[in-house]
Structure formats: C-alpha cells, structure tokens
Amino acid sequence: MRDEVDDLVEAWGRERGDLDLAPVEVFSRISRLARHLDLARRDAFTAHGIESWEFDVLAALRRAGSPYELSPGKLLRQTLVTSGTMTNRVDRLTARGLVERLPDPKDRRGVLVRLTIEGKAAVDGAFEALLAAEADLLADLPGKQRTQLAGLLRSLLAPFS
Amino acid sequence: MRDEVDDLVEAWGRERGDLDLAPVEVFSRISRLARHLDLARRDAFTAHGIESWEFDVLAALRRAGSPYELSPGKLLRQTLVTSGTMTNRVDRLTARGLVERLPDPKDRRGVLVRLTIEGKAAVDGAFEALLAAEADLLADLPGKQRTQLAGLLRSLLAPFS
DNA sequence: GGCAAGTGTCTTGATGTCGAGATATATCTC
DNA sequence: GAGATATATCTCGACATCAAGACACTTGCC
Known part of the structure; x- marks a missing residue:
C-alpha cells in the first residue's frame, strides 16, 4: 500500500539524494493525518450542529x-x-x-x-460522534497494532510534556 | 513514560467510563504531535529567515x-x-x-x-535545518521502531489518497 | 468558424486569530 | 500596611485565510 508521503519522499530523493529523509517518513505522515483528521472531526461535529x-x-x-x-x-x-x-x-x-x-x-x-x-x-453528543468517526478510521488496523501505534506515538510525545 | 494524552484519557474515563476511548489514544496523539511539530518547524525555519x-x-x-x-x-x-x-x-x-x-x-x-x-x-538551507530538527525529535527512537511507526502511519494515511 | 462550457488566476469582503496594551485585583516584600 | 510586582481578563488593531465571484483565455462541439 502506497500513500502520498511515498511520492513526497521519492521526489525529494530525486532532488536531494544526499540527505537522509527518514524523518520525513514519520513526521510528514503525522502532519497529513492531523489535517485529514481535522476534516473528519469537522464533519462529525457538523451533524451535531457544533464547530x-x-x-x-x-x-x-x-x-x-x-x-x-x-x-x-x-x-x-x-x-x-x-x-x-x-x-x-x-x-x-x-x-x-x-x-x-x-x-x-x-x-x-x-x-x-x-x-x-x-x-x-x-x-456529549458530539464526543460520541467523534469517537464513532475515529473508530471508523481505525477499523482496518488490528487491535494489537493499534496499541503498538499508540505506544510509539506516546514515546514521541512524552518529551514535550 | 507518561504523556499529556494519558491525562486526557484518564479525565474522559472518569466522566464517560461508558465509552471506548481507544481512538483517542491514537488520534489525540497525532493531533498534538502535529502541533508541536509545527512549532519545531517554525523554530528551525526562523534561523534561516523564512516562515x-x-x-x-x-x-x-x-x-x-x-x-x-x-x-x-x-x-x-x-x-x-x-x-x-x-x-x-x-x-x-x-x-x-x-x-x-x-x-x-x-x-x-x-x-x-x-x-x-x-x-x-x-x-535548501531550510530543508536541511528541518531535517536536523526532526532527526533530533526521533533520536530516542531506535531505527527499527521508527520504520515500524512509519509503516503503521502509512496504513492509516493510505485510505485518504 | 463561432458559441458554449471549462479552466486558470486574481479580486474582494468577511472572519477568526494573534499580540500588545489597558484595567482591575491579588500577592509579595520590606 | 504601603508600594511594587504579578495575575486575570478584556479590548483593539493588524493580518492571513477562505469563499465567492469577476475576468481572460482555451477547448470542445455543432
């Protein structure tokens, strides 16, 4: 399975083959997921009349x-x-x-x-809708991998606290 | 190691123990990481005089x-x-x-x-600075886990393309 | 060839956010 | 206890973005 970031890394690799693009593989995906997530949130909330x-x-x-x-x-x-x-x-x-x-x-x-x-x-209504929408986005990810993902993200996030 | 989202989930759990908060463990971390990342980007770019x-x-x-x-x-x-x-x-x-x-x-x-x-x-200068700053944020994560994380994020992101 | 629909860019008005400053009250120091 | 500093909230002006529409040119169709 290929995503937008694979294209991005490929393009940078063509132009700047001298650089290690490993960080892009992680952080670009995080930024893009956050953007898609914002849109999904917006949709879920709209149905409940809040922003x-x-x-x-x-x-x-x-x-x-x-x-x-x-x-x-x-x-x-x-x-x-x-x-x-x-x-x-x-x-x-x-x-x-x-x-x-x-x-x-x-x-x-x-x-x-x-x-x-x-x-x-x-x-309360909006939160339930949000959880439902987010659960949909996670539907393809087995529970084990979900836990693993949460753990890896925690170790990136913890230093900021 | 504990992060901001552990507190968040704990608070929601106290108030809404009836809900499955698993999606929050993943998506809240992604949103928060994206925000911290934006700030780190800003800092890295400021040194190079661009926004x-x-x-x-x-x-x-x-x-x-x-x-x-x-x-x-x-x-x-x-x-x-x-x-x-x-x-x-x-x-x-x-x-x-x-x-x-x-x-x-x-x-x-x-x-x-x-x-x-x-x-x-x-x-070119700004991109090198960005990669350096991002590499710092990843410094504590072993290469193997980094690859694993990128893979898990890809499978979440791919459906959007 | 000429008209209609499509495409590409720019303009304009509304809006939400930021950042600095204003005001009122609390707290600390001597 | 008085003065200085800190804290809490609100006000106001500047600004980047968005969304809708205007304008110019191109493409497709008869």
Whole structure:
C-alpha cells in the first residue's frame, strides 16, 4: 500500500539524494493525518450542529467534571489559544446558550465559565460522534497494532510534556 | 513514560467510563504531535529567515526539479490552500525575491512561478535545518521502531489518497 | 468558424486569530 | 500596611485565510 508521503519522499530523493529523509517518513505522515483528521472531526461535529473550536472549549469544561466550571485562563491553556481568542469564543458560546459566565467567588478579578445543561448535552453528543468517526478510521488496523501505534506515538510525545 | 494524552484519557474515563476511548489514544496523539511539530518547524525555519508558509511553497517548487517552475494552480493543490491565498503568497515571495512570475508560454491565461537562485538557496538551507530538527525529535527512537511507526502511519494515511 | 462550457488566476469582503496594551485585583516584600 | 510586582481578563488593531465571484483565455462541439 502506497500513500502520498511515498511520492513526497521519492521526489525529494530525486532532488536531494544526499540527505537522509527518514524523518520525513514519520513526521510528514503525522502532519497529513492531523489535517485529514481535522476534516473528519469537522464533519462529525457538523451533524451535531457544533464547530471544532466549540467542541474544544466545551470538552475541556466537560472533562473537568461537575460542576463543569473552569476559568478563562485554564481554558486557554488547555486549548492553546490566546486570551483574546478565548474571550471571543466564550462570548459566542454564551450567545448560543452553551456556557455561562459567573463571577469567581474566590477572586474578584476572575470569572468562571460554566457549561449549561444544553452545553453538556451538545458536547456529549458530539464526543460520541467523534469517537464513532475515529473508530471508523481505525477499523482496518488490528487491535494489537493499534496499541503498538499508540505506544510509539506516546514515546514521541512524552518529551514535550 | 507518561504523556499529556494519558491525562486526557484518564479525565474522559472518569466522566464517560461508558465509552471506548481507544481512538483517542491514537488520534489525540497525532493531533498534538502535529502541533508541536509545527512549532519545531517554525523554530528551525526562523534561523534561516523564512516562515512555514514560505517553505511550503518554495519546497513544492524545489521538488518539481529544474527549472523549478509550477503554475499557481498546481501549487495550491500541493499546499492545500485556496487560490486567493496562493496569489497573496506568491505576491509576498516575489517581493522578497525568492520567486518570480512568468507568463506561461503554453497557455496565455496562465502564469508560471519560478524559484530564483536566492529562493533555491533559501529552501535548501531550510530543508536541511528541518531535517536536523526532526532527526533530533526521533533520536530516542531506535531505527527499527521508527520504520515500524512509519509503516503503521502509512496504513492509516493510505485510505485518504 | 463561432458559441458554449471549462479552466486558470486574481479580486474582494468577511472572519477568526494573534499580540500588545489597558484595567482591575491579588500577592509579595520590606 | 504601603508600594511594587504579578495575575486575570478584556479590548483593539493588524493580518492571513477562505469563499465567492469577476475576468481572460482555451477547448470542445455543432
């Protein structure tokens, strides 16, 4: 089985045969898979009426557990966006009724963002759809290889933490 | 060795123990690695005075081989951006003297984008820096496992082509 | 040859994100 | 306890991208 990256490596090999292209074999595939994955995510979420950026925020709140509250600061660190972006996102999610802003009782500078009932329902439905779509993409890979793949990826990712 | 995704899966497991989170173990790692990779790329390129989007365009031309020419249409298909974006990018690369626009002798609607001498030098230097940075990230992974990982990723990526 | 449909590139307007700065409150140091 | 520094959030301007449409030329068909 041949993929896009085999073509890419072949082209580079023709032009720069002097270089060791082994890293491309791994990292180019990771980048491309991530891009395809984004599209698959988008499709899965569209069916549930939410967008990827909305899921990112709602999922962080959902994972926090009851009462599903986090500060904007914690949210932006989990989702890797800047503070201006998070303000904008929370504004739009509030307008849609999926989250609400409350004053933080412990810190008068602060605010808490809380999932509403509607927000919890939306993120739970979307997450199930996402898992189903992702399971499809993995369908051809035997369980053993899946575990192996997860393990290899973990050893690449761990140094970043 | 534990990574960010182990925490993520643990949190979801607490809240949604009813779901099979196996896909997250693979795809969440792929997305996160892609993000870290983007940052590493950016750093490697910054040292060579170019940006990631510039590399994407220049590299496509470089891979095409001498005389390093492609139409804007081919470029945008290879880099997965829209035509408006490619016009803007070629404009800026032209202003920097890294590419030039020529009329396509075969089709008077068309244009060819060609790498300049400076552009070729820039992309070659940047590509070597990228490979070096990526090789670092792979340093802890034995060659055998690296090949195995590339193979597993290929089987996930191949269906998209 | 001439008209219709197709192709290639560029233009324009809308939008989401970033980054820097502003404001308010908290915490630390002496 | 007062002043200085740090933290939390929001505001605002700049900018890269996208999507749709405009325009020019080419190709296919009668």
